[in-house]
Amino acid sequence: MKRMNIRLPFLLTLAVLLLILVACAPPVLETPTPAAMPAPEIPTINVEITADGINVPAEVPSGIVAFTLQNSGPEGSFDIARLNEGVTTDQLNEALASGDDLAALALVSLNGGASGNVDNKVIYDLAPGSYVAVSFPNAGPPIVVQPFTSGEDSGAAAPTADITVQLVDFQFALPNEIKAGQNVWQIENKGGQWHEMGILKLNEGSTVDDLIAWIESQSSDTPSGPPPFEDVAFWSPMAVGNTAWVTWDIPAGEYTVICFLPDLVGDGSPHFAHGMVRTLTVTE
Ligand SMILES: [Cu+2]
Numbered sequence: 001m002k003r004m005n006i007r008l009p010f011l012l013t014l015a016v017l018l019l020i021l022v023a024c025a026p027p028v029l030e031t032p033t034p035a036a037m038p039a040p041e042i043p044t045i046n047v048e049i050t051a052d053g054i055n056v057p058a059e060v061p062s063g064i065v066a067f068t069l070q071n072s073g074p075e076g077s078f079d080i081a082r083l084n085e086g087v088t089t090d091q092l093n094e095a096l097a098s099g100d101d102l103a104a105l106a107l108v109s110l111n112g113g114a115s116g117n118v119d120n121k122v123i124y125d126l127a128p129g130s131y132v133a134v135s136f137p138n139a140g141p142p143i144v145v146q147p148f149t150s151g152e153d154s155g156a157a158a159p160t161a162d163i164t165v166q167l168v169d170f171q172f173a174l175p176n177e178i179k180a181g182q183n184v185w186q187i188e189n190k191g192g193q194w195h196e197m198g199i200l201k202l203n204e205g206s207t208v209d210d211l212i213a214w215i216e217s218q219s220s221d222t223p224s225g226p227p228p229f230e231d232v233a234f235w236s237p238m239a240v241g242n243t244a245w246v247t248w249d250i251p252a253g254e255y256t257v258i259c260f261l262p263d264l265v266g267d268g269s270p271h272f273a274h275g276m277v278r279t280l281t282v283t284e
Pocket of ligand 1: 194276
């Protein structure tokens with residue numbers, strides 16, 4: 001009993017002291033976890049094509065980056081491409097000037113580009129490195145190449161896609177039916193070689209066979225007249241492993257999705273001949 005009488009007040013005092021210490025301790029500041037911080041907005045790079053060339057900033061972020069295009073120059077398409085390791089813009093220009101498209105192609109990794117898209121905007125997921133902005137006029141002046149570099153990661157999150165399409169050897173992995181209206185398309189090249197994606201509307205009464213016959217006639221001595229289709233949307237050639245996002249507003253109807261690119265790894269025949277052509281239904 002005596003021992004308890006001594007110890008109890010001692011223990012009580014200790015407990016009170018501890019309570020005071022805890023109460024007076026400075027609060028532990030909680031550092032926000034990365035997940036709690038909102039990702040930065042997707043940076044937008046404005047590209048301008050004029051009669052004199054392409055204006056693009058000398059440096060853009062890497063990672064998720066949007067490019068918007070204003071074209072007051074010749075009509076045509078705009079793409080970006082990453083220069084392969086060790087390749088210079090001069091080497092690319094020399095290859096383009098020599099007219100050897102395959103030699104030029106071997107120097108770069110194509111990121112693709114869009115036509116028929118809403119707001120002329122394309123979102124890329126860029127690896128850091130040296131790039132070129134390329135304008136391909138439909139007619140007249142030659143291809144124009146403007147170098148730029150892709151530096152620090154934008155940190156922006158990838159956009160949310162309404163429709164995902166995977167380009168593989170040799171088909172388009174996408175739903176058979178999609179909803180009409182503005183949709184964000186996520187386009188991924190999951191194949192072993194380059195791919196593109198044309199979304200065409202066949203003329204009334206025309207078939208896929210008519211379309212293929214027309215394409216083949218274009219490189220013959222007797223090219224046939226106007227195409228049996230209308231271009232609705234186009235994603236230009238994209239190298240293996242790339243992903244991009246584009247918004248298209250496609251009205252309800254039946255469409256043909258096709259890749260015209262030659263099989264550079266195999267027999268050189270167009271990808272549609274290997275089966276890269278299909279129907280897409282767009283519903284109200
Ligand atoms: Cu293809």
